[in-house]
Amino acid sequence: MNKFLALSVFTRVAENGGFTAAARKLGMSVSAVTKTITRLEDELGTQLFNRTTRQLSTTDYGQEFYERAVQILSDLEDAELALQRGNVATRGRIRALVPLSFGRVTLVPELPSFLKKYPDISIDLSFGDSNKPIDLVAEGYDIAVRTGNISDSRLITRMLIRSPQVTVASPAYLKAHGIPKTPEDLLDHNCITGNRSGPEWRFADAKGRETIIHVKGNANLNSGDALREAAVAGLGIIRGTWWLVRKDLEQGHVQSILTDYAVEGAPISVLYPANRHLPAKVRVFLDFLVSITKMG
Known part of the structure; x- marks a missing residue:
């Protein structure tokens, strides 16, 4: 019995939850896959899969064997590549x-x-x-x-x-409408919200005291990229993760505000x-x- 082929077929069946899907991935016939699993189970002397008309799942022994098989195949792949390329x-x-x-x-x-x-x-x-x-x-x-x-x-x-949650706006917007000095100042600004951040923006001062501001604006955008573009275009103030606007901050397209009140992001x-x-x-x-x- 070709042990390498048997392990490859077994892991594909386990990962795809069925003989047909595994056969498709392996480029084999369903009957060949089924026979390979049957021979493997016979040689091991144990049942690897629970079979029903609707579902195929690994037995407890099958799950343990799967974890070992994945390790063996991965180690073999690494060894072959190391010999072929040295890296x-x-x-x-x-x-x-x-x-x-x-x-x-x-x-x-x-x-x-x-x-x-x-x-x-x-x-x-x-x-x-x-x-x-x-x-x-x-x-x-x-x-x-x-x-x-x-x-x-x-x-x-x-x-x-x-990363911290950052509050940003374009230099043009801030020049036209002023720079908020405290979270409460946001009530006088156009704040663009998103479905993830919502209209309730949380801030904290240096002593850790939290403030929640219910902001208002003329747009709610269900996309982080759209929020970023809106801020760059000067539509208003947005709240987002640092990594979302990091490039725009570096290039000066937006300016960070209320940094003394920033809170930690997800x-x-x-x-x-x-x-x-x-x-x-x-x-x-x-x-x-x-x-x-x-x-x-």
Whole structure:
């Protein structure tokens, strides 16, 4: 029995939840996949999957075997690449899921330097702002970047940055309407809100005393990028994460205000499967994410 093929077929079936989907991914017939799993179970002397007419899932023994199989296949891939190139970190495809604004503003502009350093790595990026639980293995992602406090025992969470919430407006808007000195001054300004921030903006003074201002404005925009563009265009004052407007702050397109009253924003973290060996190509990408999210 070809053990490597058997392990590859087994992990594909486990990750895709069925023989048909696994066969499609492997380019094999469904009958060949089924026979391979049957032979593997016979050789191991145990049942790896619970089979029903509607669903296929791993047994307890199957889940334990899956975790070991993934480790073995990943180690084998690393060993082969190391022999071929002498540097396993410089080859392969990385599939990542990232928030739209974070990807557009912070990640994508820095990708040329990363890909220049690792020319044999390719990046497959998907963009999505939902923080709903995701099965990275089943979806085929190596890592995901998420905003907010994430709790999932299946995933390892590494915080990239916890940046302050910033309040900004364009120099033209501030010249025309004045610069707010206190949070209460916002009541006399056009404040552009978003679905995530809402109209209740929270501030804190140097002693930690909090103030919540119910701001008003003539627009509510369901997009971080749209909020940023509105501020740059001089429409009004916006509230957002530092990384959303970091480039505009550097280039002077917007100006930060009420900095003495800033509060901490939601963390941005990178997540990857807890039960999977982390390939070196992903490790260098993680280091890259850490480097581009440093404040300063």
